[in-house]
Amino acid sequence: MIQSLRHDERSRALAGLSGWKICPDRDAIEKSFTFKDFSQAFAFMTRVALAAERQDHHPEWSNVYNRVTIILSTHDCNGLSGKDITLAHTIDTILS
Amino acid sequence: MIQSLRHDERSRALAGLSGWKICPDRDAIEKSFTFKDFSQAFAFMTRVALAAERQDHHPEWSNVYNRVTIILSTHDCNGLSGKDITLAHTIDTILS
Numbered sequence: 001m002i003q004s005l006r007h008d009e010r011s012r013a014l015a016g017l018s019g020w021k022i023c024p025d026r027d028a029i030e031k032s033f034t035f036k037d038f039s040q041a042f043a044f045m046t047r048v049a050l051a052a053e054r055q056d057h058h059p060e061w062s063n064v065y066n067r068v069t070i071i072l073s074t075h076d077c078n079g080l081s082g083k084d085i086t087l088a089h090t091i092d093t094i095l096s
Numbered sequence: 097m098i099q100s101l102r103h104d105e106r107s108r109a110l111a112g113l114s115g116w117k118i119c120p121d122r123d124a125i126e127k128s129f130t131f132k133d134f135s136q137a138f139a140f141m142t143r144v145a146l147a148a149e150r151q152d153h154h155p156e157w158s159n160v161y162n163r164v165t166i167i168l169s170t171h172d173c174n175g176l177s178g179k180d181i182t183l184a185h186t187i188d189t190i191l192s
Contacts, residue, residue, distance in 0.1 A: 038154045042145045049138045058134045062158035 004079030013085040020072075020088050027080050028060075028073030029088060033095070035066045044068060044094065051090045057083040059091075100175030109181040116168075116184050123176050124156075124169030125184060129191070131162045140164060140190065147186045153179040155187075 004027065005013060014020065020029045035041040041063055048070070052058045060071040070091065072084035100123065101109060110116065116125045131137040137159055144166070148154045156167040166187065168180035 038145075039149060042142075042149075046138075046142065049134075053135060053138075058161050060158070060160045062156070064156045065154050 002074055002076045002081050002083065004074070004077040004081055005085075009082075010080060013082075017085070017088050018092065022080075023071060023073075026073065027078070028071050029080060029084060030069065030071045031088070031091075032067060032069045035068070038063075038065050041066050041068050047094045048091055051094070052087065055083065055087055055090070057087050059087065098170055098172045098177050098179065100170070100173040100177055101181075105178075106176060109178075113181070113184050114188065118176075119167060119169075122169065123174070124167050125176060125180060126165065126167045127184070127187075128163060128165045131164070134159075134161050137162050137164050143190045144187055147190065148183065151179065151183055151186070153183050155183070 014022070014029070020031045022028070023030050033044065035044060045061070045063060045068060048059065057074070060073070062069050072087055073079065074081035074083050110118070110125070116127045118124070119126050129140065131140060141157070141159060141164060144155065153170070156169070158165050168183055169175065170177035170179050
């Protein structure tokens with residue numbers, strides 16, 4: 001059973017991430033990314049998709065031309081879990 | 097200069113498409129697609145991305161696990177144009 005992160009756990013987890021913010025209206029984290037063009041944005045999305053499939057944990061995301069917005073939350077606990085933090089780190093690593 | 101579709105043109109265009117609806121709050125068309133899982137959904141998105149790049153006309157879209165929602169509108173005319181109708185037909189052809 002996946003548990004959502006406790007207050008102290010999420011504070012520590014967020015402190016270790018750059019640019020990810022708690023969504024105002026739900027227990028999830030969000031980050032937006034801007035690229036040169038659609039091709040670059042979709043190339044990034046493809047790498048995120050492969051990572052998500054490997055982790056069996058998938059983003060809620062949208063794309064408009066060169067912009068990608070990713071929301072991470074865990075359906076099983078209806079909130080933010082360690083799986084979201086792991087995927088957020090992986091996503092940031094893709095761009096590092 | 098790309099022109100947005102006239103009333104008679106958009107009626108005819110929409111009549112030739114299945115499942116695409118005018119967005120309630122903007123001059124755009126929208127359709128949602130459901131797949132077996134994320135892998136199938138992203139495979140579809142990849143084919144749409146290639147078609148969009150080929151047509152130099154890109155969707156506004158979102159994905160949550162096995163669901164993909166696509167909005168088509170044309171930035172250059174701030175509304176619905178023939179480019180959106182062409183891409184909508186291509187997207188439907190991918191699934192046919």
